[in-house]
Amino acid sequence: MADLSSVSGVPIATIKFYLREGILPLGDLTRPNQAVYGAAHVERLRLTRALTTTGGLSVAAVKRVLTAIDSDDPLAEVFEVAQQTVSVEHDGAEIRDEAWERVDALTRGWRVSPGNPGRVEAARILETLASLRIPLSDAWTSDYADAALAAAKADLDEIELRTDRDSRAETVVVGTVLGDALFAALRRAAQEHETSGRFAPRAGDDE
């Protein structure tokens, strides 16, 4: 276990916690107080750390998605588990027809089931936006829908690069959880770029 800790960079106490929680499979016992851990343990530890630290998932949420990866469930179900895991809990506030109509207009031509957590959350956000003094324009939300569709295409392209079911399932989870974080991070960098180009042009800039 000391070796596993040093190779993975995860503290022993954390490894013990993951073993207790069933997130990390037990090692092969060689003696009553000694177990052997292999490459699969190191990989599982790294995936767990990626999902908790960078992805911000709780340990309970990690357990749910790992169980889905390890299952024989079809990919569509792994997607559903991953989506539910990263979706915001709905507070039950009423969403008016206008917001539903706006989300339908925004996703026209998409095959999306009415209860898709993303669709419901988008309607809730559109409802919120409509209540503000300065509602954001249809052009803005429409550009966001285009960007989201491009990202979803990239997600599926990435999954199709994998050939076996387990690699695909892992890609579904990692892409769903870390994709939000990567997009948000890159958007902030891009905002600085766009701001500097539009609001603070410097003399001599020629690009």
Add this chain to the structure above:
Amino acid sequence: MADLSSVSGVPIATIKFYLREGILPLGDLTRPNQAVYGAAHVERLRLTRALTTTGGLSVAAVKRVLTAIDSDDPLAEVFEVAQQTVSVEHDGAEIRDEAWERVDALTRGWRVSPGNPGRVEAARILETLASLRIPLSDAWTSDYADAALAAAKADLDEIELRTDRDSRAETVVVGTVLGDALFAALRRAAQEHETSGRFAPRAGDDE
């Protein structure tokens, strides 16, 4: 205050809390125990609810962005406050040169300062992705960079629609906070659309 509560839909106890925290300006006292609240109070309450409930900000974070909106600070500084508010706290883990090189390649041609919170967070995510058994491809991260740039352009287009500084500042904050949520929600809906098109084609579908 009872009227303010019924118009805004925010409970009286919450309104009192916001008044104490300085998030909501005090009403004009007409009698020692009676104050008049106007349209500005209703708007401020709605904005606060949008940022906390839908945007997931803490009350302390809302106070920071509202202070930035109410200040005379230039728009670039409001952007900075909004970006810092929604950025993940860095855990201090080392980011290797390889991840920095990858983020630089990904944002080639963008004018971004080295300490931009989005740039640092992107490097950290790329570092995490590289540690996994199935690293996500350059094509995937590059499609995400394109989508993020398109969203940032939409953000700035939206800001340029406004003519006065306060509307622009409010748009910066709302767009930064709710933009992440809207994109994430729409990506999940788009994933279902893309999945159904690629992995579960139904007989008779001709689109």
